[in-house]
Amino acid sequence: MKFELTKEYIDNIKDVIDNKDEAKAISLMHELHPADIAEIYDEINIDDAKFLFLLLDDDTAADVIAELEDDDRIRFLRNLPVDVIAKKFIDKMDSDDAADIIGTMPDDKKEEILSYIDDKEQAGDIVDLLHYEANTAGGLMAKELVIVNENWTVLTCLRELSRQAEDIDEIYYVYVVDDDDILKGTISLKRMILSPTSAKIINIYQNDIMSVHTDEKDEDVARLMEKYDLVALPVIDSIGRLVGRITIDDVLDVIRDEADKDYQLASGISEDIEPTDSIWRQTRARIPWLLIGLGGGILSAVVLSGHENNLAVTPQLAFFVPLITAMGGNVGVQSSAIIVQGLANNSLGIESTFVRVMRELGGSLLNGIICSSLVFLYNFIFSDSYALTMTVTVALFSVIVFASIFGTIIPLMLNRIKIDPALATGPFITTLNDIVGLLIYLSIGGLFYTYFS
Amino acid sequence: MKFELTKEYIDNIKDVIDNKDEAKAISLMHELHPADIAEIYDEINIDDAKFLFLLLDDDTAADVIAELEDDDRIRFLRNLPVDVIAKKFIDKMDSDDAADIIGTMPDDKKEEILSYIDDKEQAGDIVDLLHYEANTAGGLMAKELVIVNENWTVLTCLRELSRQAEDIDEIYYVYVVDDDDILKGTISLKRMILSPTSAKIINIYQNDIMSVHTDEKDEDVARLMEKYDLVALPVIDSIGRLVGRITIDDVLDVIRDEADKDYQLASGISEDIEPTDSIWRQTRARIPWLLIGLGGGILSAVVLSGHENNLAVTPQLAFFVPLITAMGGNVGVQSSAIIVQGLANNSLGIESTFVRVMRELGGSLLNGIICSSLVFLYNFIFSDSYALTMTVTVALFSVIVFASIFGTIIPLMLNRIKIDPALATGPFITTLNDIVGLLIYLSIGGLFYTYFS
Numbered sequence: 001m002k003f004e005l006t007k008e009y010i011d012n013i014k015d016v017i018d019n020k021d022e023a024k025a026i027s028l029m030h031e032l033h034p035a036d037i038a039e040i041y042d043e044i045n046i047d048d049a050k051f052l053f054l055l056l057d058d059d060t061a062a063d064v065i066a067e068l069e070d071d072d073r074i075r076f077l078r079n080l081p082v083d084v085i086a087k088k089f090i091d092k093m094d095s096d097d098a099a100d101i102i103g104t105m106p107d108d109k110k111e112e113i114l115s116y117i118d119d120k121e122q123a124g125d126i127v128d129l130l131h132y133e134a135n136t137a138g139g140l141m142a143k144e145l146v147i148v149n150e151n152w153t154v155l156t157c158l159r160e161l162s163r164q165a166e167d168i169d170e171i172y173y174v175y176v177v178d179d180d181d182i183l184k185g186t187i188s189l190k191r192m193i194l195s196p197t198s199a200k201i202i203n204i205y206q207n208d209i210m211s212v213h214t215d216e217k218d219e220d221v222a223r224l225m226e227k228y229d230l231v232a233l234p235v236i237d238s239i240g241r242l243v244g245r246i247t248i249d250d251v252l253d254v255i256r257d258e259a260d261k262d263y264q265l266a267s268g269i270s271e272d273i274e275p276t277d278s279i280w281r282q283t284r285a286r287i288p289w290l291l292i293g294l295g296g297g298i299l300s301a302v303v304l305s306g307h308e309n310n311l312a313v314t315p316q317l318a319f320f321v322p323l324i325t326a327m328g329g330n331v332g333v334q335s336s337a338i339i340v341q342g343l344a345n346n347s348l349g350i351e352s353t354f355v356r357v358m359r360e361l362g363g364s365l366l367n368g369i370i371c372s373s374l375v376f377l378y379n380f381i382f383s384d385s386y387a388l389t390m391t392v393t394v395a396l397f398s399v400i401v402f403a404s405i406f407g408t409i410i411p412l413m414l415n416r417i418k419i420d421p422a423l424a425t426g427p428f429i430t431t432l433n434d435i436v437g438l439l440i441y442l443s444i445g446g447l448f449y450t451y452f453s
Numbered sequence: 454m455k456f457e458l459t460k461e462y463i464d465n466i467k468d469v470i471d472n473k474d475e476a477k478a479i480s481l482m483h484e485l486h487p488a489d490i491a492e493i494y495d496e497i498n499i500d501d502a503k504f505l506f507l508l509l510d511d512d513t514a515a516d517v518i519a520e521l522e523d524d525d526r527i528r529f530l531r532n533l534p535v536d537v538i539a540k541k542f543i544d545k546m547d548s549d550d551a552a553d554i555i556g557t558m559p560d561d562k563k564e565e566i567l568s569y570i571d572d573k574e575q576a577g578d579i580v581d582l583l584h585y586e587a588n589t590a591g592g593l594m595a596k597e598l599v600i601v602n603e604n605w606t607v608l609t610c611l612r613e614l615s616r617q618a619e620d621i622d623e624i625y626y627v628y629v630v631d632d633d634d635i636l637k638g639t640i641s642l643k644r645m646i647l648s649p650t651s652a653k654i655i656n657i658y659q660n661d662i663m664s665v666h667t668d669e670k671d672e673d674v675a676r677l678m679e680k681y682d683l684v685a686l687p688v689i690d691s692i693g694r695l696v697g698r699i700t701i702d703d704v705l706d707v708i709r710d711e712a713d714k715d716y717q718l719a720s721g722i723s724e725d726i727e728p729t730d731s732i733w734r735q736t737r738a739r740i741p742w743l744l745i746g747l748g749g750g751i752l753s754a755v756v757l758s759g760h761e762n763n764l765a766v767t768p769q770l771a772f773f774v775p776l777i778t779a780m781g782g783n784v785g786v787q788s789s790a791i792i793v794q795g796l797a798n799n800s801l802g803i804e805s806t807f808v809r810v811m812r813e814l815g816g817s818l819l820n821g822i823i824c825s826s827l828v829f830l831y832n833f834i835f836s837d838s839y840a841l842t843m844t845v846t847v848a849l850f851s852v853i854v855f856a857s858i859f860g861t862i863i864p865l866m867l868n869r870i871k872i873d874p875a876l877a878t879g880p881f882i883t884t885l886n887d888i889v890g891l892l893i894y895l896s897i898g899g900l901f902y903t904y905f906s
Contacts, residue, residue: 007803035680043803162647189642194615226709227488229702231684248701249682255705256679259712260794266719267790267878268783275795275809276802279816286787286816287823290853293783294824297776298831304772311768318764318771319757322887323750325775329782330721330746330880334739337720341713342728349496349729350460362732363739370740371747378751400743425720427783434775 003036010043017048026055034063041072042276046079062089066097069274074104082109086116095122096142096250099129129244137221138214140254141235141244146174148201150184155197157187173232175242176205183234183242185209211236214243221246222254223346262344265422266337268293289427296431300325300438307442310449316385317445320392321438327371327396328403328437329430335360335407336425343411343421357408364404372397387445387452394448395441402440403433456489463496470501479508487516494525495729499532515542519550522727527557535562539569548575549595549703552582582697590674591667593707594688594697599627601654603637608650610640626685628695629658636687636695638662664689667696674699675707676799715793719786719878721746742880749884753778753891760895763902769838770898773845774891780824780849781856781890782883788813788860789878796864796874810861817857825850840898840905847901848894855893856886 016024029037029052037056041049041064053061053076065073077085090098090113102110110130117123125143132138146164148157161174173186185207195204211234212221225233225248235244260272268289273282304311304321311318339356342348348356372393379389407429411421469477482490482505490509494502494517506514506529518526530538543551543566555563563583570576578596585591599617601610614627626639638660648657664687665674678686678701688697713725721742726735757764757774764771792809795801801809825846832842860882864874 005803007805010803033681035682158646161643189646190614193611193642193646226705228486229488231701248684248705252679252701252705252708255709256712256798259709259716260798263712263716263719263794264790266716267786269787269790273791274800275791276800276804279812279819282791282816283819283823286784287820289787290780290783290820290824291827293779294776294827297773297779298828300775300779301772304775305769308768311771312765315761315764315768315771316758318768318774319754320750321771321774322753322757322778322891323747325778326746326750326753326782326884326887327743329779329883330743331739333879334721334742337717337722338726338728338735341716345709345713347727347729350458350463351729352460356728359732363735366732366736367740367743370736371743374744374747375751426786430782431779434779438775 003032005036005039005043010040013040013052014044014048017044017051020051022055025052029056029060034060035067037064038067038069038072041068041076046076049076050079058088058092062092065089065101066093070104073101077101077105082112083116086113087118090126091117091119091122094142094144095125095129096140096244098122099126100134102126103130103134132214135218136214137212137216137218137235137246138244140218140221140246140250141214142247142250143244145234145242145245147177147242148174148187150176150178150200150202150205152201153197154192154195154199154201154204157192157201158197173234173245175234175245176201177242181241183209183211183236183240186234209234211242212246213238218251218254219258222251222258225251226255227346258344262340262422262425265420266333266340266425268427293427293431296434299435303435303438303442307446310442310446314385314388314445314449316383316388317391317442317449320388320395321441323375323392324395324399324437324441325434328399328433331364331367331400332403332407332429332433333425335364335404336411336421336429339408339411340421340425343415353409353412356412357405360404360408361401364401367404368397368400371400387448390452391441391445391448395437395444398440398444399433399437402436406433406436456485458489458492458496463493466493466505467497467501470497470504473504475508478505482509482513487513488520490517491520491522491525494521494529499529502529503532511541511545515545518542518554519546523557526554530554530558535565536569539566540571543579544570544572544575547595547597548578548582549593549697551575552579553587555579556583556587585667588671589667590665590669590671590688590699591697593671593674593699593703594667595700595703596697598687598695598698600630600695601627601640603629603631603653603655603658605654606650607645607648607652607654607657610645610654611650626687626698628687628698629654630695634694636662636664636689636693639687662687664695665699666691671704671707672711675704675711678704679708680799711797715797715875715878718873718875719790719793721880745884746880749887752888756888756891756895760899763895763899767838767841767902769836769841770844770895770902773841773848774894776828776845777848777852777890777894778887781852781886784817784820784853785856785860785882785886786878788817788857789864789874789882792861792864793874793878796868806862806865809865810858813857813861814854817854820857821850821853824853840901843905844894844898844901848890848897851893851897852886852890855889859886859889 016028056064068076102113114123114126129143146161148160174189176184176187178184185205186209187201187205191204210228210230214235214237221233231248233246234242235246237243269285270288271285273285375396376389376393379392383389410429411424414424415421469481509517521529555566567576567579599614601613627642629637629640631637638658639662640654640658644657663681667688667690684701686699687695688699690696722738723741724738726738828849829842829846832845836842863882864877867877868874
């Protein structure tokens with residue numbers, strides 16, 4: 001019932017393909033879900049994938065294409081003739097998936113494919129959907145809807161449903177509109193079954209319904225569906241007409257992508273990459289952050305070289321440089337992660353920035369006292385320099401407090417000026433904290449060594 | 454239609470509560486979704502929340518309780534008498550939510566509450582659900598199911614549905630079982646409506662259905678539902694009997710929690726905390742990682758003090774310590790994040806560990822060459838010490854390669870011995886890389902300075 005892709009399975013499939021054993025290939029794929037077939041495509045070369053693909057019936061082919069990763073799909077479609085693309089699957093797909101795929105193509109190819117689609121309603125839906133920005137409710141929605149008029153009777157509805165439902169796999173909601181197509185509410189199949197067939201919809205439908213405007217941002221749509229546990233959400237235009245619906249599986253991808261992106265930014269990776277991506281692609285995603293770190297490291301060297309005389313006299317001062325920079329980085333990353341995650345999950349509540357910074361200040365004083373007491377104890381036991389002990393203790397405390405406040409304020413500030421606050425986590429904040437931490441450490445060191453030596 | 458919590462709104466609510474204006478409070482809450490009311494509870498004190506709560510009708514009260522954050526709920530329930538808890542909402546809730554709530558209570562309170570529940574079927578369902586581990590399919594599932602027998606006709610089914618459906622908000626699937634309660638498949642309401650009423654279910658139901666065993670891990674359930682775009686998934690016991698169903702909204706929480714946990718571990722936070730949690734709670738979640746960092750910093754100091762003589766002769770060597778440690782940390786975090794995310798999203802494919810490490814080695818050579826060339830250039834221009842230039846260049850290259858391999862292998866290893874690989878990201882890997890990076894740097898420094906000075 002569940003499928004797990006193994007090396008043996010792939011080797012077996014490859015053998016079947018090498019032998020051009022079409023019957024065996026068809027029977028193997030017949031047992032599989034389209035999502036499983038898409039996984040297999042990831043592991044074999046494009047010609048082998050094409051061989052398998054051309055054996056699929058049209059509906060399965062459409063589903064497999066919809067399940068492929070974006071990059072794989074583009075690469076795959078480049079190898080198929082335009083009329084096959086149009087007739088074999090664009091025609092059979094849900095309008096939102098079809099529009100997503102056509103949206104990634106160059107303009108001339110777009111029009112050519114659209115002209116090959118036999119179902120003119122589908123072609124029209126796709127053209128409508130292409131107008132919306134990808135990261136809005138309009139870009140997420142599909143046009144497949146089950147719609148009834150509020151003035152119909154239950155009997156008319158049930159008849160009409162049999163007609164409309166043909167194209168639609170699962171009916172989550174039946175939407176109720178008025179004569180001008182304005183969304184009025186929903187009626188469940190359950191309600192219809194339980195009501196007399198002569199009942200009028202207007203008297204039995206549910207009118208407290210949530211909907212979003214086509215311009216709503218996809219992340220806000222996701223948050224809404226998550227908060228209110230919705231499996232489907234109708235989309236309306238600016239005068240309230242029902243134009244589409246978003247289902248939970250589309251939103252799941254948005255949630256996953258957002259969480260992944262935040263995590264990747266926090267880890268210093270600037271593009272969405274997979275472990276199996278090429279070395280070039282991975283390097284392109286990683287090198288920008290490494291260069292920031294490199295620049296920061298060189299700046300740190302400049303800062304330290306400015307205190308060359310101090311270091312020559314008291315090389316012990318250098319011993320605690322890694323401690324200071326590491327702790328500044330760790331504390332800063334923690335603080336910014338709490339804010340970034342709070343912004344992403346909408347869990348910051350109504351607390352003002354001032355209250356939040358004060359809370360962070362309180363926490364950092366506590367963390368600072370604990371950590372600097374421990375480092376004081378260590379130095380008190382193992383070091384004979386009072387100046388060094390005091391420098392490390394006071395500097396560590398200062399760096400922890402500074403990094404906390406800094407890590408809290410930066411993402412809040414970025415968020416206010418509409419820059420992704422997740423940029424503030426990871427290498428950016430670590431690098432900045434390294435440099436500022438060093439400056440604090442060396443300044444305090446200068447002070448203590450002047451007084452106590 | 455959409456609700457946004459503002460400071461003004463809370464102030465308004467607080468005024469209403471202070472004036473004990475019950476009519477106004479009821480009308481305000483009547484406009485809100487239970488999830489919105491739960492958000493308000495987060496922002497007001499427990500007595501005020503209790504005042505609002507006791508004004509709610511039982512169904513809304515049950516929904517609000519289900520929507521509260523775990524901590525808030527426990528705190529809130531502690532203030533309510535046991536019989537109110539049982540009758541006002543445990544009785545009205547979906548069985549999975551009810552079991553989750555009762556599961557967090559001490560044993561004696563559990564039994565007391567169960568004895569107060571009027572609906573004995575609900576009480577029985579809850580007792581059944583309490584047997585399952587929280588992080589398994591059994592712990593996630595609810596007992597509310599719409600079930601028909603394969604030998605019934607469509608007419609019998611529709612009648613039976615009217616009876617069963619009373620307790621259930623939305624019907625996603627109607628499950629088909631045989632006389633022994635063994636799960637056979639599903640039948641959609643759409644299919645029933647489209648079939649003649651005399652048709653037998655056994656002839657029209659869909660038998661290719663996915664299900665999971667009660668012991669299946671929640672993360673695997675989430676992955677399955679996500680991969681196959683399922684909105685509901687039936688749960689079976691060890692002989693195939695249908696015992697419950699999991700809906701997508703339960704799984705959404707699992708996905709969100711897992712992504713949040715990985716992100717928090719990568720940022721050095723060991724418990725699930727919210728930005729609005731108390732200072733004590735936040736410190737408890739942060740201090741373990743800070744202590745690891747502190748220990749690492751002290752170890753680094755020990756390593757550096759072992760080279761005190763070198764540093765006294767050539768203090769310039771200390772200048773590049775932050776560069777080396779920062780780059781080791783950054784590279785290590787990147788590498789481990791790629792693996793951790795690959796494991797979480799199941800996107801590692803069938804590539805063997807060896808191939809993956811080789812790929813990472815390739816990438817690290819590229820990153821190493823780019824970064825160390827730049828640092829060579831910098832030192833070539835600005836430094837007059839050939840030994841320093843060579844030390845920094847070669848050490849940086851070595852540290853990048855080492856940290857990449859290390860960051861790749863550690864999470865894979867942890868995963869193999871069933872420890873959460875996300876532990877390997879963040880402070881743990883940064884701290885380890887700091888120390889090893891320093892050792893590499895100082896050893897290479899020792900070598901070059903012996904040869905070239």
